[in-house]
Amino acid sequence: MTIAAASDTGASPLAAPAAAVVTLGMYDPPFLHAAQDALWAALRRALVAEGVEALAGRLPPTLDRARPIGEALVDPRLALGHTCGYPLRTRYAGRLKPVATPAYATPYTEGGWHRSAIVVRVDEAAPDLAALRGRVAAINGTDSNSGMNLFRAALAPLAGGRPFFSAVVETGAHLASVEAVAQGRADVAAIDGVTFTLAARHAPERVAGVRVIAVTPASPGLPLVVPVDTPEPQVAAIRRALDAFLADPAAADARAAFGLVGFEAIPEAAYDRVIELEDAAIAAGYPRLA
Numbered sequence: 001m002t003i004a005a006a007s008d009t010g011a012s013p014l015a016a017p018a019a020a021v022v023t024l025g026m027y028d029p030p031f032l033h034a035a036q037d038a039l040w041a042a043l044r045r046a047l048v049a050e051g052v053e054a055l056a057g058r059l060p061p062t063l064d065r066a067r068p069i070g071e072a073l074v075d076p077r078l079a080l081g082h083t084c085g086y087p088l089r090t091r092y093a094g095r096l097k098p099v100a101t102p103a104y105a106t107p108y109t110e111g112g113w114h115r116s117a118i119v120v121r122v123d124e125a126a127p128d129l130a131a132l133r134g135r136v137a138a139i140n141g142t143d144s145n146s147g148m149n150l151f152r153a154a155l156a157p158l159a160g161g162r163p164f165f166s167a168v169v170e171t172g173a174h175l176a177s178v179e180a181v182a183q184g185r186a187d188v189a190a191i192d193g194v195t196f197t198l199a200a201r202h203a204p205e206r207v208a209g210v211r212v213i214a215v216t217p218a219s220p221g222l223p224l225v226v227p228v229d230t231p232e233p234q235v236a237a238i239r240r241a242l243d244a245f246l247a248d249p250a251a252a253d254a255r256a257a258f259g260l261v262g263f264e265a266i267p268e269a270a271y272d273r274v275i276e277l278e279d280a281a282i283a284a285g286y287p288r289l290a
Contacts, residue, residue, distance in 0.1 A: 020057035020079035023072035025065065026222050027082075027194060027258065029175060031203045035257035036063065042251035046241040052079065055234040073225070080238065081225045085274045086145035088223065097230070098223035098271065099238050100263040108193020112264035114221040116146040116190040118154065119181055119210040129188075129214045130158050137165045138177040138186035139289065145274050147174060150216035151190035152289045153277040161285025168289055175199060175206055182209025190216055197259065219273045220266045239265070 028036050044059050053059050056079035064072070073081045073096065081096070088096060101112035108115045118129060126132050140147040155164050169186055171177045177189035178199070193215075199206045224242075226235060242263045245251055255261075281287060 018057040019077065020053075020059055021072050021075045021077045021081075022060055022063065022079055023067070023069050023081045024063060025069045025082065026084065027198060028063075028065070029195075029199070029203070031206075032198065032257065033065075035254055039251065039254035039258065039260075042248055042254055043241065043245045046244040046248065047080075047238065049244065050237045050241040052234065052237045052241060055231070055237060056080075076227070078227055082222060083225050084143070084145045084222055085220055085271050086149045087143050088225065089271050089275050091143060092225075095228055096225040097228045098266065098268055099226055099235055100242055101221050101223045101266045102258075102260055103221070103262040103264055104194050104197070105259040105261050106193050106197035108197065108215060109221065110218065111262075112221050112266050113218045114146070115193050115218045116150045116216040117193050117196045117212045118151065118188060118190050118214040118216065119178060119196070119207075120188050120213045121181055121184070122209055122211050124187070124211070124213070126213070129154065132188050132213075133158075133164055134166050135187035136167045136169065136185075137289065138169050138171050138180040138189040140171055140174045140177050142170065145219060146192035146195075146216075147177065147190055148289055149274055149278060150219060152281045152286065154190070154214065154216045155289070156281040156284040156286040159284070159286040163290040164286070165290055178207055178210055188213070192222075194221075194259075201259075202257070217277060219277065220270050223266065223271070224263075239263075 024040060040063050047053065047059060057077060059079060072078065073083055073092065083092065083096065103112045108117055120126065142148055158164065169180060171180050174191045174195045178191055180186040181189050196207060246262060
């Protein structure tokens with residue numbers, strides 16, 4: 001009778017659980033793919049052990065790097081994602097909520113908060129950021145907190161309500177912005193501090209052509225997120241899995257590769273900091289990075 005009832009409703013006790021979506025591509029350059037794969041394997045084990053797979057659907061055994069991150073983040077099957085704080089409070093407002101914010105050991109982070117490194121060519125003669133007025137800036141994207149919003153916040157007090165740069169070029173990625181500066185296609189860029197540190201540690205040739213001239217104001221770092229309607233028991237299970245992942249000795253090498261030292265439960269309201277920085281730049285007459 002139980003089996004027949006299940007069949008009548010189209011359900012089957014033998015059916016495989018629905019597939020879930022996971023995207024962790026915010027810190028995933030090619031030179032860290034192996035470490036990221038190891039990190040996900042360890043984290044997936046912890047998530048399964050805490051029952052997340054039963055709640056969210058079958059977790060992918062490997063990460064899908066072919067799918068655009070933005071597309072995966074709005075998939076209704078999303079079980080866990082990683083995004084930037086600025087789109088969290090703009091494009092994804094009301095759609096995603098933070099679960100925990102990774103804390104990395106870098107010169108540009110304090111717990112779950114982070115800054116960007118503002119870089120110029122190694123032979124740049126300008127002594128400070130103010131001396132770069134009229135130059136060309138590179139950004140990874142217009143909706144990036146670390147590449148645009150924090151950069152704008154650093155420049156707003158210097159801009160005097162006028163455009164600061166003669167041009168802004170969009171590169172599509174932080175390390176592409178570093179390359180644009182090193183090759184002379186741009187003069188300055190703001191680079192996510194974790195990205196800059198990871199490149200310096202694992203691929204120093206990628207940042208050898210630039211130096212840090214300043215740092216930006218701080219904001220909460222890039223959060224792990226879930227859909228806004230994710231039930232609290234599922235959120236709690238993910239947080240337990242993150243704690244287990246941090247304690248797993250088998251994941252030590254993966255954690256060390258990223259300098260990952262913990263996770264912080266930063267309140268969602270704290271991410272309003274990115275909008276406050278934007279509003280302050282607008283009030284100073286510098287609404288657009290230009």
